[in-house]
Amino acid sequence: DKESTNYILQTVYTLNKSMDDAKAETALSILALRNAALRTCILYENIEKPHQVVLRERKLEYTRIDFSAMEKEQSEIALQKCLSEDVKKGFDLQRDPLMRVIHILLPSGEEKMVWTMHHIIADGWCFTILKEQFIEIYECLMNGVSENELKAKAVSEKKEKGEYSE
Numbered sequence: 252d253k254e255s256t257n258y259i260l261q262t263v264y265t266l267n268k269s270m271d272d273a274k275a276e277t278a279l280s281i282l283a284l285r286n287a288a289l290r291t292c293i294l295y296e297n298i299e300k301p302h303q304v305v306l307r308e309r310k311l312e313y314t315r316i317d318f319s320a321m322e323k324e325q326s327e328i329a330l331q332k333c334l335s336e337d338v339k340k341g342f343d344l345q346r347d348p349l350m351r352v353i354h355i356l357l358p359s360g361e362e363k364m365v366w367t368m369h370h371i372i373a374d375g376w377c378f379t380i381l382k383e384q385f386i387e388i389y390e391c392l393m394n395g396v397s398e399n400e401l402k403a404k405a406v407s408e409k410k411e412k413g414e415y416s417e
Contacts, residue, residue, distance in 0.1 A: 258370040259338050260378060266362040270354050272315050277398050278389040279311045279352060285384065285405040288372040293344040312351035319356040326357050334365065342369045350381075 283289040290309040295301040316333060318326040333355065342349050350368035357363065366382065373381065391401055 256338050256341060259341060259367060260370055260373075260375065261334065261338055261365065261367045262378060262382075263334065264364045264366070264382075266364055269360075270362055270364065271393065272313070272354060274389060274392040275352070275354065276313045277392055278385055279313055281388050281398070281401050281405055282381065282385050283309050283311050283348075284402060285388075285408065286381065288377070289348070289350055289381075291349060291372050292346070293371060296345065309348050311348045313354070314351070315354045315356070317356045319358055319360075321358060323358050330355060330357065330363070337365065337367050344369065344371065 287305045289311060290306045292304050292306065292309075293301055294304055318329045321329060333353070337351075337353060349372045350366070353363075353365040353367075355363040355365065366378070368378065388401055392398065
């Protein structure tokens with residue numbers, strides 16, 4: 252059922268410091284390089300049996316939404332609407348990246364990070380691991396480690412540990 256939201260996982264984190272959007276997007280890119288599940292699509296139309304395909308590259312969706320100029324009550328309503336619409340948006344298993352992130356700015360400097368993914372690529376336990384890996388990569392970028400160095404490390408780890416897609 253393409254309209255069902257039963258398999259959509261969404262987690263909202265309150266950030267304790269301001270997020271650098273460019274570094275967050277880079278961290279997501281490296282996270283996708285490191286984890287084949289994030290590069291997955293499921294082909295099912297006009298074929299007998301569905302097939303999981305792991306792409307070499309896949310850009311994950313990252314969006315920044317600024318509600319900081321709103322009154323607190325308005326921003327809370329806008330946040331809830333945003334979260335609800337994000338879940339309702341769902342995922343096209345054949346075409347969409349199956350995870351997306353929204354960075355939301357709220358009044359008084361509060362920031363939220365919303366992670367939404369389809370359960371077909373990960374469960375709640377894996378979700379936590381992905382978040383921890385993202386934080387590790389993001390902090391390395393913030394501490395001056397280059398994107399190329401982190402990408403090389405991700406490729407090296409895949410070669411050492413193997414990847415289920417190979």
